Amino acid sequence: MNMMNKDEALVVFSGGQDSSTCLFWAKREFRKVHALTFRYGQKHSLEVEMAGKLAEKAEVDFHLMDTPFIGQLGANSLTDASIVMDQEKPEDSFPNTFVPGRNLFFLSIAAVVAREHGINHIVTGVSQTDFSGYPDCRDSFIKSLNVTLNLAMDEQFIIHTPLMWIDKAGTWALADELGVLDIIRNETLTCYNGIPGDGCGHCPACRLRRAGLEKYLASKA
Numbered sequence: 776m777n778m779m780n781k782d783e784a785l786v787v788f789s790g791g792q793d794s795s796t797c798l799f800w801a802k803r804e805f806r807k808v809h810a811l812t813f814r815y816g817q818k819h820s821l822e823v824e825m826a827g828k829l830a831e832k833a834e835v836d837f838h839l840m841d842t843p844f845i846g847q848l849g850a851n852s853l854t855d856a857s858i859v860m861d862q863e864k865p866e867d868s869f870p871n872t873f874v875p876g877r878n879l880f881f882l883s884i885a886a887v888v889a890r891e892h893g894i895n896h897i898v899t900g901v902s903q904t905d906f907s908g909y910p911d912c913r914d915s916f917i918k919s920l921n922v923t924l925n926l927a928m929d930e931q932f933i934i935h936t937p938l939m940w941i942d943k944a945g946t947w948a949l950a951d952e953l954g955v956l957d958i959i960r961n962e963t964l965t966c967y968n969g970i971p972g973d974g975c976g977h978c979p980a981c982r983l984r985r986a987g988l989e990k991y992l993a994s995k996a
């Protein structure tokens with residue numbers, strides 16, 4: 776494309792703690808922000824609903840993309856109700872919350888959507904620090920995909936990963952710095968059992984989120 780909107784960014788946005796923090800980070804860094812949410816057969820439709828509400832509250836453009844094929848690929852406990860979710864990461868493999876290729880598909884689609892809007896900045900909340908063993912959350916993957924997307928579309932995309940090197944406590948600290956700690960705490964959904972805010976308290980996502988919050992609040996006290 777000829778004209779890039781260099782002060783706009785597209786955030787890959789699930790409505791969870793990480794991508795919501797990234798949404799507000801992007802609002803600080805860019806004049807205009809777009810949120811892109813994927814509906815891929817999540818067990819909890821509330822996730823998409825909450826993402827839409829939070830995007831509205833944050834006053835960003837909300838784009839919803841239906842990608843049911845992602846939920847149909849492979850067997851994983853996030854989309855298949857018959858699979859009981861791993862509570863711990865197995866020693867020698869990925870937890871069954873792993874959706875193979877998910878970030879590959881999300882970011883590739885995000886780049887196409889960004890291009891349609893003349894945007895070259897893409898933001899994703901992946902983190903290598905707390906990465907639960909998902910290979911497509913690693914910095915090497917993101918950098919590799921960034922090069923590939925640029926070659927694929929002859930564009931100059933820049934993928935931003937504000938959370939790449941910080942842990943969950945650092946993510947809470949960033950939310951606080953951005954003035955949205957309460958919003959992130961109460962109006963996002965991270966829980967694998969679909970309970971907003973502080974969640975069910977016992978699934979792996981809730982435990983990671985709470986441990987990070989306790990560590991951050993203790994460091995502040």
Ligand code: ZN
Pocket residue numbers: 965966967968969970974975976977978979980981982
């Ligand atoms: Zn939970």
